[in-house]
Amino acid sequence: MGINRRNFLKIIGISILGTGIRPAINLFWNSKVNASQVLKSPKAKTAKRWAMIVDLRILDEKTAKKCIDACHITHNVPDIPDPRREVKWIWTESFEHAFPNQAHEHIKNDLKHKPVLVFCNNCENPPCVRVCPTKATFKRDDGIVMMDMHRCIGCRFCMAACPYGSRSFNWMDPRPFIKKENPEYPTREKGVVE
Amino acid sequence: MRNESKIFAIVLILFICFLSFPFWYNLGKASKIVKPELSKKAKKEKFCVEETEYMKSYHMKLLNEWRDMVVRKGRRVYIGLNDRQYDISFQNTCLNCHNNKGEFCDKCHNYVGIKPYCWSCHIEPKEEN
Numbered sequence: 001m002g003i004n005r006r007n008f009l010k011i012i013g014i015s016i017l018g019t020g021i022r023p024a025i026n027l028f029w030n031s032k033v034n035a036s037q038v039l040k041s042p043k044a045k046t047a048k049r050w051a052m053i054v055d056l057r058i059l060d061e062k063t064a065k066k067c068i069d070a071c072h073i074t075h076n077v078p079d080i081p082d083p084r085r086e087v088k089w090i091w092t093e094s095f096e097h098a099f100p101n102q103a104h105e106h107i108k109n110d111l112k113h114k115p116v117l118v119f120c121n122n123c124e125n126p127p128c129v130r131v132c133p134t135k136a137t138f139k140r141d142d143g144i145v146m147m148d149m150h151r152c153i154g155c156r157f158c159m160a161a162c163p164y165g166s167r168s169f170n171w172m173d174p175r176p177f178i179k180k181e182n183p184e185y186p187t188r189e190k191g192v193v194e
Numbered sequence: 195m196r197n198e199s200k201i202f203a204i205v206l207i208l209f210i211c212f213l214s215f216p217f218w219y220n221l222g223k224a225s226k227i228v229k230p231e232l233s234k235k236a237k238k239e240k241f242c243v244e245e246t247e248y249m250k251s252y253h254m255k256l257l258n259e260w261r262d263m264v265v266r267k268g269r270r271v272y273i274g275l276n277d278r279q280y281d282i283s284f285q286n287t288c289l290n291c292h293n294n295k296g297e298f299c300d301k302c303h304n305y306v307g308i309k310p311y312c313w314s315c316h317i318e319p320k321e322e323n
Contacts, residue, residue, distance in 0.1 A: 038269040038282070076317075140268065148265045149315060181317055184286055189314040 049143035054117045064092050064115045071119075076187045078170075078177030087168040087194060090119040120145060120166040128158035128167060136193075147194060154191040169193050228305045231297035239291055243274035254310070257284065285316050293319035 003011075071090045072079070080086045092115035096103035099116070122145045128137045129145060136151035137158050159167040173190045181187065188194050236242075242249050244256065260282045263269045272280045281287050292298045295318045303310060 037273045038263045038267075039271040039273065039279075040268065041270040041281075044268075044270070138266075146265070150261060150265070183317050183319070186285060186315040186317060189311075192315075 047142050050122070051143075052119075056111070056114060056116065059115065059117060061092075061115055064117050067117060068092070073180070074182055074185060076174075076178050076182055076185050078174035078187075079179065080172075080174075080177050085171045087170060087174060087188075089168075089194075090117060092116060093118045118164065118166075121164055127161035127163065131157040131161040133157065149186075149188055149192055149194065152192045154193060156193055158193055167193055225305070228301045230299075230301050231294065233292060233294040233298065235293060236291040236298075241275050242291075243272060243278075243280055243287075245275060257288075257312075260284070284312070285319075289316075289319045295319060 068090050071077070072088075075089060077089050078087050095107070095111050095114055095116055097116075098118050122143055124143075126137075126139055126145045129139050132138075133155060134151045134153055136148045136153070137145065138148065139145050154169070156167075156169055159169060170188050170190050170192050174188055175181075178187060244252075249256070260272065261284075263272075264282045270282050272282045274280050289295075295313075
């Protein structure tokens with residue numbers, strides 16, 4: 001008598017498993033990248049917690065414009081005129097809007113009309129990080145609140161969560177609105193928050 | 195009864211012909227296997243960050259891990275083949291040598307029919323050739 005049904009199925013099952021094992025092993029074992037092969041750049045500066053300071057005493061309209069341009073040109077931020085669609089990383093605000101708690105009637109006149117440069121606050125307890133469902137927005141150990149654009153699904157929860165309006169959504173392809181692309185930095189695409 | 199089996203046989207043959215149609219229709223029409231062309235700059239370098247065979251099969255995996263290392267862990271230096279150190283950067287390291295997207299990337303990707311979304315954000319290099 002030949003083999004019975006039960007043994008036949010067993011052999012078939014094992015052979016199918018056998019053919020699948022090699023590719024599976026290749027996939028997981030052949031990966032050459034491991035932690036020992038990547039280093040932190042020796043040139044990288046380190047800090048316990050990074051901060052960026054804007055000296056309002058010497059800031060004027062012209063300098064603010066220069067700062068905005070430098071940041072936006074380097075990072076390929078599109079210049080979209082429609083304020084409902086605009087994308088901004090750093091921009092100017094009036095004093096009373098930037099510091100509502102410190103603004104009052106008797107505020108110094110020069111402060112009153114001074115532009116204040118505002119940008120992401122890199123909050124200690126960032127609400128955008130807490131609401132992000134994919135952890136696209138995350139907080140680095142050195143305090144920088146970073147954005148992993150690869151992971152963003154464009155749900156805009158972070159925009160709703162940010163109390164400072166520091167997040168922008170790409171309502172359209174930003175590339176036509178970038179005057180001169182910086183080839184050393186990527187752009188973003190439609191449907192991504194930055 | 196004889197008639198019925200005849201009809202059955204004819205229908206069966208027709209059905210098999212129909213099923214196998216794509217095979218004999220495309221016989222001898224297999225598209226040529228394409229090979230990516232190295233740019234002048236890449237040829238000058240002699241070796242990539244890992245061995246060619248590895249890069250052929252696993253470049254997408256390496257790119258993914260590079261991405262996570264830089265963005266997530268802030269590790270920006272990769273020790274590659276022959277202990278050479280590289281800046282982990284798609285645009286500034288990979289595309290610096292492989293500056294011929296059409297001949298190097300697209301050729302294969304089109305052949306195997308995949309559309310990686312690298313280029314919706316990463317700026318493609320200016321073609322040299």
